[in-house]
Amino acid sequence: MAETLSTFTLKAADKAPDFVLPDPSGTKHSLQDLTGSNGTLIVFVCNHCPFVVMLAEELGRFAKRCKEAGIEVVAISSNDIEKYPQDGPEKMAEFAAKSGWDFPYLFDETQEVAKAYGAACTPDFFLFGADRGLFYAGQFDDARPKNGVTPNGADLQLAIDEMLAGEAAPSRQLPSSGCNIKWIEGNEPPYFG
Template sequence: MARTESNEFEMGKKAPDFILQNVITNQYLSLEHSKGKLGTLIVFSCNHCPFVIHINQELVRIANEFQPKGIAFIAISSNDIEKYPQDAPHLMKIVAAKNQYSFPYLFDKTQEVAKAYDAACTPDFYLFDADLKAVYHGQLDDSRPQNGIPVTGKDLRNAIKNLLDNKPPLQIQKPSVGCGIKWR
């Protein structure tokens, strides 16, 4: 499996807005209307990437822990579904149900949203404050498929806790690692 690191995303940069279809409800959602009261986590994801499959359960646990505290979670798939039909919206809906996503799973058909965020891999995590300014862009934790390190969500959890506790962003933000986004 190819390993791609996330690109840099400037801290303090405003999250690019979007309007995308939530495959779970078939409704279109904008970032502005989906953001959390205290912060928003956006994760670029997909159905078939082994790195995403490896962390899916922990991501759901983190979402269930922090959504009640004012942090919105949004997953976005931007993969080219002509070359990668396993990432098609109807299959995204099945993956969301199987993993019990408590958050929207959006389809970026044109890939314009992934480009606006300079997303590079799946998973690729972006945490924004209440004003949608970036405070974290890094990994979930040090676990990767087959490296033997347990999935804990330590890095992402610490970034969210710092945001909720009004502490400065994490000084060390290791890039996320995963499969490259499947561009057209």
Template sequence: MASTYSTMLPLGTNAPDFKLLDAVSDKLLSLSNVKAEKGTVVMFICNHCPYVIHVLDEVLAIASEYQLKGVGFVAISSNDVVNYPEDGPEQMKIMAREKAFPFPYLYDETQEVARAYQAACTPDFYVFDADLKCVYRGRLDASTPRNGLPLTGKDLRNALDAALLDKAVREEEQLPSMGCNIKWKS
């Protein structure tokens, strides 16, 4: 399990638009379909990554909690499905249904969206304010599959709480996410 760190999209960056297939509904969804009044979380995940598997239940809990506060959530999988078929749309649909994802799970077949967001690993989290400006990028919390620290979602929760209050998250509180690298096509 090789670890890769996120590349930290510059703060203030406008959320890159997209139009991607939702693996569950089989509909094309864009950023405007998933954004919400108070802010939007865009996260890059996949089915097979042990880091994603480790944090997924906490991510689902945070999404369920903060959607009630006016924050939108979307998950995107950008992995090469030729070499990682477990990350393909059919498997995405199965996982999203089994886990009852409260947000769309989109398939980035061309990997253009991952490149636009400068995504490097799974999981990778981005918080955008009501104007779709990046106010946070980084990790969920300090827990990883191997370090034994409890999952709290502290870093993402702090960022969302700050965004809801129109407060900035200090740069030193924005630590890169760590996970499996995005499986780029050859």
């Protein structure tokens, strides 16, 4: 039986669900096009969540190190933009530029991709190996707004190091912590609530 990680849908080694999503300019990107030679990190985020805002710049720096290691990074926003217009595509482009993100930031308007991954909060991190099998689903690090810890991605970096070394998935996979994804009314997944 596959080990359950801190995701409500995927199990260890499950393949990353495929998607085709637009960036803020409307250009569509597929998971296949965004898969790195050594893996892919998919992060569910939004613009207004204080947990995301707190680590946004560090995530930009972290993503550069990932790219050097052959791991592509993709951010996805799945929030209801009717109720949270600050999370819409136009604001996404501004947020990414301000945060120093040079990786795709995609919009999941139907929220189906978030459901397929079992994403629950922003930020929510999913690390897949070169074979697109889930290796890690959990927190970036112990930093939280106002707890005095500077974001550094320690937990995620440990998982990446172990994955690249061919080791087993880390036994310590603490769930991501953040704001709930803002589901469109009536579109909430079974694991929400």
